[in-house]
Amino acid sequence: MMDPRSSAQDVKRCDLCETDVVQMHCDTCLVQLCTGCVGKHMLADESKDHKVVKFQARKSTPLYPGCSSHDKERCEMYCKQCDIPVCLSCLASKQHLGHELSKILQVLGEKKDKITEERNELNDTIYPTYQYIASDVQNRMSQLEKEYGDLSTVITKHGEDWHREIDTLVKKLKVEICEIKNTQLQTLQKHLDEINKTISDIKEEINSIDVAKDTLRLLSITSKIHIYRNLPYKIIPSFSKFIPGKIQGEELIKPFGTLSSSSLTFDEHGYSMETTQKSPEAGSSPPVKKLLDEPETVITIDTGYKYLYNVACVSDEEIWTSGHTSTMKLFSINQGSLLKSIRTKSGNIPWDIAVTKCEDLLYTDYIYRTVNIMKNEKTEEVIGLQNWKPWGVCCTFFGDLLVIMTSDDYKQTKVVRYSGSTEKQTIQFDVKGEPLYSSGSFLIKYMYISENRNLDICVSDSGANAVVVVNQVGKLKFRYTGHTPAQKNKPFNPRGITTDSQSHILTADDKNDCVHILDQNGHFLRYIDCGLSYPFGLCMDTNDNLFISLEYRRNKLRQKRREGFAQLIKVKYLQ
Known part of the structure; x- marks a missing residue:
C-alpha cells in the first residue's frame, strides 16, 4: 500500500487529514x-x-x-x-x-x-534517509551478531583442538610412565633373581655341612661364607614425578590465544542526504589526521577571570567558561567578545562544566551535591546526590552523563553513568577489587572526565598523578603516569582532559606548562608546549581545534601569579 504522503504529488491534499483532495x-x-x-x-x-x-x-x-x-x-x-x-x-x-x-x-x-x-x-528526502539509516544500523547489528557468533565457533573449535592435543599428551605421558616402570622393574627383577639364586646356594651349603659326619668328609669341605658375607648391592628406585603447568586464567590465556581489541567509531559525516544508498562501509572511519610538528596558537581571548578553570564548546562559534567565581561566561570564539554571563543557582563556584547534545550547559555544584542544567537561562537539577560530591561531568555520544564523584568522607571515588537522573552503571574497582581512582581530601586534587570515540572512559586523577582509562564496561585498560619533559622535570600533574576525532587523549599538565597527547592505548605521542602558562581546562570543537584555559596570567619578569586576566586560547595541532 502506498504512503499517501508520497503518492499523487500533483493532487493537493487536505492539511488536516493529509488524505482527501482539497475542496x-x-x-x-x-x-x-x-x-x-x-x-x-x-x-x-x-x-x-x-x-x-x-x-x-x-x-x-x-x-x-x-x-x-x-x-x-x-x-x-x-x-x-x-x-x-x-x-x-x-x-x-x-x-x-x-x-x-x-x-x-x-x-x-x-x-x-x-x-x-x-x-x-x-x-521526500529526510524521512527516507532516516529509514535507510535505521535499516543500515539494523544490518550492522545483524552483522555483529554473525561475526561474534562465528568468533565463538572459532574459539570452541580451538578449544576442541586443545582437548585433542591434551588427550594425546596425556596418552604419551602414560606410555612414558609404563616404559620407565618396566625398565626399573626388569632391573629389580634381575637383581631379585640373583639374590634368590644366592639364597638357594646358601641353603645347599648349609645342608652339605649338616650331612658331613665323617672326618674325611669334613676335611674336604671348602666354605664359601666369605663370599656370602659380601652382601648384594641395594637398588633404590628414583621415581618420576609429574610437575603440572599452571592453569590459572591469565597464564593459560597467553598460550591458548587472546582477543584483539575492538571499538566503535562514530563518524558524524558517515551518512549523506545526497544518497540513501551509501554502502555500509563508506565513511565508517574518520579521516586520518596527523600531528603538526609545531602546534600553533590561533586565537587568544582575555576572559576577565583572575582564575580560569573550565571550558566547554557549544559549537565552532561559541564556548562556555568558568573560573573561581559563581559566574559562567559564554564567549564568541571568532570575535572574542562576551555574549552572556550566568550565575549558578546556589552562588557556589561550579566545579566543572559541560555541554549536552542539545547545547544546554551543565555544571556540577560540589557543595550542594548536584549536577545542574541551564535551559533558557533557568537552572534545573538533573542529579541530586546523597553522601557523594560530584567532581567532573561529561556528556557521552549517546547522550548519557558520566559523573566522577567522591564520598563525603573522601574515602571512596567512583564514576557513575546516568540516563537523565537514572543511574545506569557504577565504575569503582578493578578486577582484583582494588580502587580504580584515588581518594583523599579534595584540597589536594582535581578530577575530570571525558569519553573517547571508542567509548573508553578517561579520567584525569591528580590525586594519583595519573590518567586512568577504562573501557565502556568499566574494565581497566591502562594508567598513564606521565612522560615529564626533561627541561621541566616536575611530577606529572593532570588537570582537564578531552579527546579528539583520532581517539587521542589530551590532558593538561599545569606543573610542566604543557598538554600531553596519548593514543587510545595510553602510548605517549608528544607534547603541546606553545608558550603555555598553567594550562588547566581543555575542550575540543568539531574540527579538532583544541581550547585551553590558562589558569592565570603570569608575570614573565617576576614570575608572579594574577597579573591581569586569565586567557583562553585556541590551538591547532592536527593537520
Whole structure:
C-alpha cells in the first residue's frame, strides 16, 4: 500500500487529514481543507472568525491579523527588521522608519511556501534517509551478531583442538610412565633373581655341612661364607614425578590465544542526504589526521577571570567558561567578545562544566551535591546526590552523563553513568577489587572526565598523578603516569582532559606548562608546549581545534601569579 504522503504529488491534499483532495480553504488561517475536515478545523480554535471559502475562491476575503499595539487596527504590512506585523498607525508613528516592509499576504505566502518546501524535503528526502539509516544500523547489528557468533565457533573449535592435543599428551605421558616402570622393574627383577639364586646356594651349603659326619668328609669341605658375607648391592628406585603447568586464567590465556581489541567509531559525516544508498562501509572511519610538528596558537581571548578553570564548546562559534567565581561566561570564539554571563543557582563556584547534545550547559555544584542544567537561562537539577560530591561531568555520544564523584568522607571515588537522573552503571574497582581512582581530601586534587570515540572512559586523577582509562564496561585498560619533559622535570600533574576525532587523549599538565597527547592505548605521542602558562581546562570543537584555559596570567619578569586576566586560547595541532 502506498504512503499517501508520497503518492499523487500533483493532487493537493487536505492539511488536516493529509488524505482527501482539497475542496475548501480557510482564508483566516490559510489552511487547505477537504469538506469532511471543515467542521473539525473551525472547532479547533473557536476564538477566530474562520473565513472558509471554496478552494478556487481562496484569498477572496483576506482577514488581516490584529495589531498588538493599536486596538481594532488590522496589519496589512510586515516589518522584516522587527519581525512583526504592523498597521497603518504603526507606520505613521515612524517607529519603523527606514525599515524594510512587505505586504503581509506576501510574507504569509512566502512563509507557507517555505513550510511546504520544508515539508516536502522532510517527506521526500529526510524521512527516507532516516529509514535507510535505521535499516543500515539494523544490518550492522545483524552483522555483529554473525561475526561474534562465528568468533565463538572459532574459539570452541580451538578449544576442541586443545582437548585433542591434551588427550594425546596425556596418552604419551602414560606410555612414558609404563616404559620407565618396566625398565626399573626388569632391573629389580634381575637383581631379585640373583639374590634368590644366592639364597638357594646358601641353603645347599648349609645342608652339605649338616650331612658331613665323617672326618674325611669334613676335611674336604671348602666354605664359601666369605663370599656370602659380601652382601648384594641395594637398588633404590628414583621415581618420576609429574610437575603440572599452571592453569590459572591469565597464564593459560597467553598460550591458548587472546582477543584483539575492538571499538566503535562514530563518524558524524558517515551518512549523506545526497544518497540513501551509501554502502555500509563508506565513511565508517574518520579521516586520518596527523600531528603538526609545531602546534600553533590561533586565537587568544582575555576572559576577565583572575582564575580560569573550565571550558566547554557549544559549537565552532561559541564556548562556555568558568573560573573561581559563581559566574559562567559564554564567549564568541571568532570575535572574542562576551555574549552572556550566568550565575549558578546556589552562588557556589561550579566545579566543572559541560555541554549536552542539545547545547544546554551543565555544571556540577560540589557543595550542594548536584549536577545542574541551564535551559533558557533557568537552572534545573538533573542529579541530586546523597553522601557523594560530584567532581567532573561529561556528556557521552549517546547522550548519557558520566559523573566522577567522591564520598563525603573522601574515602571512596567512583564514576557513575546516568540516563537523565537514572543511574545506569557504577565504575569503582578493578578486577582484583582494588580502587580504580584515588581518594583523599579534595584540597589536594582535581578530577575530570571525558569519553573517547571508542567509548573508553578517561579520567584525569591528580590525586594519583595519573590518567586512568577504562573501557565502556568499566574494565581497566591502562594508567598513564606521565612522560615529564626533561627541561621541566616536575611530577606529572593532570588537570582537564578531552579527546579528539583520532581517539587521542589530551590532558593538561599545569606543573610542566604543557598538554600531553596519548593514543587510545595510553602510548605517549608528544607534547603541546606553545608558550603555555598553567594550562588547566581543555575542550575540543568539531574540527579538532583544541581550547585551553590558562589558569592565570603570569608575570614573565617576576614570575608572579594574577597579573591581569586569565586567557583562553585556541590551538591547532592536527593537520
